[in-house]
Amino acid sequence: MAMAPRLDLRQSQSLVMTPQLQQAIKLLALSNLELEAFIGGELERNPLLEAGTDIALPAREQAELPDGVEPQSGPDAPADVLIGKGSGEADGPLDVDHGAETFIDDGPSDRALPGGADPGRSSADFGADGPDFDSFAAPEQGLYEHLMHQAGAALSGRALMIAEQLIGQIDDAGYLEADLLETAYRLGVPLAEVEAVLAVIQGFDPAGIAARSLSECIALQVKEADRYDPAMATLIANLDILAKGQIAHLRRICGVDEEDMADMIRELRGYDPKPGLRYANDRPAAVVPDVLIAPAGNGWSVEINGATLPRILVNRRYHHQLASGARDKTSKAWVSDCLASANWLIKALDQRQRTILRVTEEILRRQEGFFRHGVAHLRPLTLRVVADAVGLHESTISRVTSNKYLSCPRGTYELKFFFTSAIAAADGGEAASAEAVKSHIKQLIADEPPNAILSDDSLVDLLRERGFDIARRTVAKYREAIGLGSSVQRRRQKALGGR
Numbered sequence: 001m002a003m004a005p006r007l008d009l010r011q012s013q014s015l016v017m018t019p020q021l022q023q024a025i026k027l028l029a030l031s032n033l034e035l036e037a038f039i040g041g042e043l044e045r046n047p048l049l050e051a052g053t054d055i056a057l058p059a060r061e062q063a064e065l066p067d068g069v070e071p072q073s074g075p076d077a078p079a080d081v082l083i084g085k086g087s088g089e090a091d092g093p094l095d096v097d098h099g100a101e102t103f104i105d106d107g108p109s110d111r112a113l114p115g116g117a118d119p120g121r122s123s124a125d126f127g128a129d130g131p132d133f134d135s136f137a138a139p140e141q142g143l144y145e146h147l148m149h150q151a152g153a154a155l156s157g158r159a160l161m162i163a164e165q166l167i168g169q170i171d172d173a174g175y176l177e178a179d180l181l182e183t184a185y186r187l188g189v190p191l192a193e194v195e196a197v198l199a200v201i202q203g204f205d206p207a208g209i210a211a212r213s214l215s216e217c218i219a220l221q222v223k224e225a226d227r228y229d230p231a232m233a234t235l236i237a238n239l240d241i242l243a244k245g246q247i248a249h250l251r252r253i254c255g256v257d258e259e260d261m262a263d264m265i266r267e268l269r270g271y272d273p274k275p276g277l278r279y280a281n282d283r284p285a286a287v288v289p290d291v292l293i294a295p296a297g298n299g300w301s302v303e304i305n306g307a308t309l310p311r312i313l314v315n316r317r318y319h320h321q322l323a324s325g326a327r328d329k330t331s332k333a334w335v336s337d338c339l340a341s342a343n344w345l346i347k348a349l350d351q352r353q354r355t356i357l358r359v360t361e362e363i364l365r366r367q368e369g370f371f372r373h374g375v376a377h378l379r380p381l382t383l384r385v386v387a388d389a390v391g392l393h394e395s396t397i398s399r400v401t402s403n404k405y406l407s408c409p410r411g412t413y414e415l416k417f418f419f420t421s422a423i424a425a426a427d428g429g430e431a432a433s434a435e436a437v438k439s440h441i442k443q444l445i446a447d448e449p450p451n452a453i454l455s456d457d458s459l460v461d462l463l464r465e466r467g468f469d470i471a472r473r474t475v476a477k478y479r480e481a482i483g484l485g486s487s488v489q490r491r492r493q494k495a496l497g498g499r
Contacts, residue, residue, distance in 0.1 A: 023345070025399065028352055029402050043312065047315075048314050050312070148163075162189060162197040169183075174210070206276070208220045214239060231264065234253055241253070289405045290305055290356060302357065302361055304356065305407070312349070355392070359415070366379065382419060442482055444462055444463075450491075454487065456476050
């Protein structure tokens with residue numbers, strides 16, 4: 001074989017992950033919050049991009065889906081085609097801002113009545129005197145501020161300093177997590193002085209605050225109500241026996257009859273085991289849906305929630321100034337790259353919305369029984385079925401449904417919620433979804449009488465009567481997944497509730 005160098009010409013095919021392709025794939029999986037942060041970074045990086053008005057991205061669609069009618073998603077190519085053939089150089093009209101000249105009708109939420117009234121909100125929502133301005137007030141003070149306000153009025157000097165240290169170590173539920181001996185050593189004060197300050201704090205509002213255990217928390221509240229007698233003290237000291245449901249043994253320890261024990265347990269249930277939570281002001285943020293679904297005649301109206309989407313535009317005037325002022329090839333190439341990147345981002349964002357809408361329409365068609373009748377009519381569905389229906393890859397569907405939510409008359413649900421495994425039908429008919437089976441299990445347990453608690457075997461028989469062929473092990477798994485105890489635990493709970 002010759003060892004001399006030579007030139008060979010070969011032809012091959014390969015998939016190259018271009019920056020535009022990586023960006024389009026990334027945008028599909030982003031939630032609204034992540035998308036807003038991403039666009040903020042692009043606005044800082046690209047001088048040709050600017051923030052538009054707070055309306056939805058252009059080319060958003062509304063879909064009417066009457067019975068038996070296929071949804072229309074427009075003539076635009078799907079995301080896979082855009083990713084493969086899209087050209088950032090094209091100067092499309094997607095970034096034209098019509099907000100200053102044309103009223104953008106994004107759907108029912110944007111249609112205003114004459115005089116500026118909002119059709120989605122009646123005057124009754126505000127009351128006869130107008131809006132309730134208390135709803136715009138600052139959040140209530142937290143537990144720490146509430147306790148420090150009381151400590152400032154009751155203590156002073158070194159005692160106030162000790163109280164500040166102790167209050168700072170009270171968790172959100174109202175329990176003291178500090179070790180008193182360690183706190184006394186760190187502050188250089190006697191332990192008795194720390195215990196005395198703690199006794200003062202435990203007298204603050206709410207009752208039961210700064211306790212070091214559940215028993216102490218309940219005991220503080222009982223003392224506040226002046227109900228701390230020897231029998232109640234014994235009951236509080238033996239809460240573990242009460243949790244096991246050993247009422248007869250507990251009655252003998254407390255030395256009371258059955259009626260007094262029932263009254264004591266009923267009173268015990270009225271106390272708050274986590275008194276600090278009523279002052280918690282770190283409320284979790286509500287989920288903002290990406291897609292809105294509402295009934296429309298015999299079908300459904302599907303639209304993207306434009307209120308959560310930032311709008312970006314290309315500053316054509318600034319681009320003209322930069323392009324006309326560029327003298328060398330490097331400057332001209334930089335301006336051209338900025339324009340191409342801006343155009344591609346706008347088109348990718350627009351296509352992202354179209355893809356989400358198309359996938360949601362297909363989910364709606366497949367799970368229409370859920371939207372009309374509830375979770376019991378949820379059907380089994382996989383990513384592959386939706387991918388084949390809309391002409392996209394299965395991985396694209398997975399990205400589209402990640403961290404995306406839809407709002408419908410039945411509530412707000414993650415798109416992943418509608419993809420469930422199949423449970424075979426007992427009669428050999430159409431399979432049911434796992435969520436539907438869970439719904440039936442929850443209903444059966446909710447309807448069971450206190451004197452006839454259903455075992456897992458009984459649940460299997462009842463589910464088979466309803467057409468679900470399911471094993472006992474699966475019933476137990478689904479029951480635990482929805483937070484329901486075993487038959488023994490439920491029997492004990494209902495016995496305590498009856499007492």
